[in-house]
Amino acid sequence: MRLLHTSDWHVGRTFHGSDTVDALAEVLRELARLVREHRIDAVLVAGDVYDSAMPAGRHVDALTAALADIRAAGAAIVLSSGNHDSAARLGANAGFARAGGLHLSTRALEPESWRVELADEHGPVQVFAVPYLEPVALRASLPEAGIGSQADAMRWAMDAVRASRADHPGRAVVLAHCFAAGIAEPEDDAPRDITAGGLDVVPLTLLDGVDYVALGHIHSRQTLSPAVRYSGAPLHYSFRERSPERGGWLVDLDAAGLASVEWLSLTVPRExxxxxxxxxxxxxxxxxxxxxxxxxxxxxxxxxxxxxxxxxxxxxxxxxxxxxxLGGEDAPTLDLRARLAKRSGAAVVDDFLVHVRSGVGANEPEAAILREALARASAAEVAQ
Incomplete structure (x- = not known):
């Protein structure tokens, strides 16, 4: 079976205020051409399909056209929701869409809905499209599961995947939208501390036991292991994004499991x-x-x-x-950003509280809230 791993389309996102919808539509048309050229059986989209939970009409039209082109090229589509998507809106009419070869996975609390069974001459391939898992929401709905972080959420999800595999044997592929341990260090102008004490980072060991893991959330391609990779976004959406290449991973499965992975490049409309x-x-x-x-x-x-x-x-x-x-070499030292970059976000906020509260910094409950808020803000910024 031949799969194309993509993610983070972010339909509707701008580049520093400039519209990107036409450029993205052009790139996704090229993706459909790759489906024909390489005889791809299924295209995987690992979250953040839209950039907004309330996409504009023209953004919905752009996505609809792209999905129709891919289906016309001959590939099934397995698509999961990301943190930018409205799961309810993206997953509307999922049952009808499935009949047409478009598999929408958006129900985080229903692991049985994540599984899509594909098949080739070697038998079934189970694709588990895990939607974005928000730890706070899961903790409220599953208090007995002890979910306090992305790692806990993914542990719960992978336990569900393994339980399903016991009933549905065959090769297995997982889609997930998360930060996984082992991602490359951000560039100089990106936040250094993206974990803030371990929140939101998923250890690679939690993803063991399947043939391939198609990750989304990071906008540049990265290989964490031969079977665990980020494809990155099809367009550049920030100067922070590390890799100049845009494209997706061509994943071949044989009778035994993962046979090969090859990078397929997409045209970069504007460098x-x-x-x-x-x-x-x-x-x-x-x-x-x-x-x-x-x-x-x-x-x-x-x-x-x-x-x-x-x-x-x-x-x-x-x-x-x-x-x-930046100022010249002999310019006055005015770069506050450079000075603040040497200190953690929690320390900066605590200093501010000391200043405005006459010497009283954050107490422990406030510090815990700050750590979680800063972790979420940093994670969102790195994902750009």
Missing amino acids: LSTIRGDLDDLLADASLAGSESHWVRALLTDRLRPVDAMRRLKERWPHAAEVQW
Whole structure:
């Protein structure tokens, strides 16, 4: 069986305020062409299909067209909800969709609904599309399960998967939308502390026992083990995203299980470029020829902050999206971000409380709430 692992389509997301729907539609049409070219049996989408729980009409139309193209190309589709999706809205009419080869998995509390059985000449393949698991919601609904973190939630989910496998033998694939241990360290401009004490990180050992795990939530491709991978998003949605490549993993299963995994690239409609230097020098730099059509982030090193820098950049780079003034080497030390980056978020917030409460910092219950809130905020930012 041949599967294509994708994730994080984020239909409706903007890039620094610029619309991306047409570019995404173009890329997803190319994905349908890959289905034909490589004779793919099923396309997997591991969460965050939409960028918003309330997608606009044109975003619904864009997704509908993409799914129709993939089905017309000959592949079934197995799709799970992510933390950006409204599970109820995305999963509406799932029963009717299943009859047409579109399998929507959105019911976090109903493990029996996650299983999709596919088949090839070697027999059945059980695909378990685990929706995004929100620990707080699960804890409220399953108080006896002891769920306090993403790791606990995924442990509960994988226990359910293994129980189902006992009744439905065959090769097995899992879709999951989470942070898994072993992800590469974020780039310099991304948050360093994404766990805040271990919250929201799933150990790889919890994912053992199946032939392949298709992960979503990280927007750049990563290989955590031969059988556990992130595909990343089909478009760039942030300058923080590590890999320039966009695409998906072509997963081949033979009679014994995982046979091979190969990267299939998708066209990048607009490349990312980061340029650095004094504004006037950048505008005149011949070595930057060819980057005018890119999304551009400019890191300015002028001694004094340039006036109207973005307008001037757009005269050469119409798609300039971000500008940061770093200051020259002898500029005054004004970069508060650099100083704060050396301290944890909890320490910064505690200092603020000390300042506004006349020397009284966070007590232990407040500190616990802060740690969980900061963990969620950091996790959301890294997923961009």
